[in-house]
Amino acid sequence: MVLDIWKQIKQREIAPIYLLYGTEAFLINETKQLLLNQVLDEEEKDFNFTAYDLDETPIEAALEDAETFPFLGEKKVIFLHNPKFLTAEKTKDKIDHNLARLEAYLKDPAPYTVLVISAPYEKLDERKKVTKELKRSAVSVEAKKLNEHDLKNWVKERAKINGIVFDPDALDLLITLVGTNMFMISSEVDKLALYAAEEKRINAAIVEKLVSRSLEQNIFTLIEKVVQRKPEAALRIYYDLLKQNEEPIKILALLAGQFRLIYQVKELSRRGYGQQQIAGFLKTHPFRVKLAAGQANQFTDEELTNLMAMLANADHQMKTGGMNKSLLIEMLLFKIKR
CATH class of the missing domain: 3.40.50.300 (P-loop containing nucleotide triphosphate hydrolases)
Structure with a gap:
């Protein structure tokens, strides 16, 4: 280890x-x-x-x-x-x-x-x-990807070196927002340590205020809003991504990748695979599988099948049709609201 x-x-x-x-x-x-x-x-x-x-x-x-x-x-x-x-x-x-x-x-x-x-x-x-x-x-x-437990221990150790302590919910939020890229987590911990140089403690509010979201995390949050039946909030995130000059085709690819993961996790869970086994089979981080499993429970098999077809159709139209690319995703988000 x-x-x-x-x-x-x-x-x-x-x-x-x-x-x-x-x-x-x-x-x-x-x-x-x-x-x-x-x-x-x-x-x-x-x-x-x-x-x-x-x-x-x-x-x-x-x-x-x-x-x-x-x-x-x-x-x-x-x-x-x-x-x-x-x-x-x-x-x-x-x-x-x-x-x-x-x-x-x-x-x-x-x-x-x-x-x-x-x-x-x-x-x-x-x-x-x-x-x-x-x-x-x-x-x-x-040097392989750390599991969630070891990743949190590493963050705690990194924080200790910087003279700060994370509240448990702040640590959970940090990993949820940043993902499992250790270079990015390290950078964010160092930044948080500078902010909390006097208090020496990081709470969830500070993490929410200061931590940068990766594009992948914004996509995850967007999907969370869809799962929660909040299409307006999902669209706000999408519009923010466009303002940040993110390409619609890249956003669509990440949406498709996340929904594909949700679909695969749901299917493998039904077959009796545990989250660690699924992570190994799909060659992805166990933390991503854990998050996808939570989202998978909010969709029926039929809904996920329809979503995958809609995403594939949108991808085809984006690459071959003359329709406005950003409008395509906007229409897609309206269609996939439950």
Whole structure:
């Protein structure tokens, strides 16, 4: 678990080798920065920190650096980027890496070097000997989407670093408004911390006032107004999006995507799948599935089927017809009110 490993790093329990893999770029970046800051002082970074792109540098050259004593310090940190040899990806590498050299280093790493291998890939090739050796020797950090519980814990920790505390309903509202993009959440937490520098506490009213809504969140709120039989409120949100120069075709695509998710969640729930299973099957965040499940309960199967047909028809007209695109969505919102 990435949060547990962060705790170890903060306690200066530093391993000689780290493998960071997965597609959640924020977690990979945060882990690298945390390691760098915990191992080296600012003045040491100029001398004892190096990053290598393995698309450009052979692994043996980077390992030679790893085995060289640090300059004016006790430790050095080396980042290795783009280790495509850990994947099943068929590419014509410009570099011929000596992987036997890496396997030997893994068995006897330099005690004064922290080697961080960053592999931003969804999957590693577990059949390869080098991957097996790396998984066996390194502390592995799987950078995948955090579930709702871990995401809230991470936000609380981020807030604590900023010297603030979230009320429980404020934390729920933050995630509902911003979504699960950790870069965006981090930015919003930092902004809220500046606002609450004196009070040190964030309530729901402050979140409602200050937090920026993503386009996807505005679409979700728009659909919520449809679910609540409030077409006028849905139209107000739509008009606001147009004022922000959002393209009607993009708005329609997001509407269709959200209703498709609602339809899929409803169908899979009927088949007995749990929310975590649905999230894995649809390759989406469990929090999105949770929200969609709540909306799905407000529609009958027939209503959702009709909605999907209406959205498909609107998409066809928008791409092929001469009708005003913004008016098309306006008419659609009138039609899908219940």
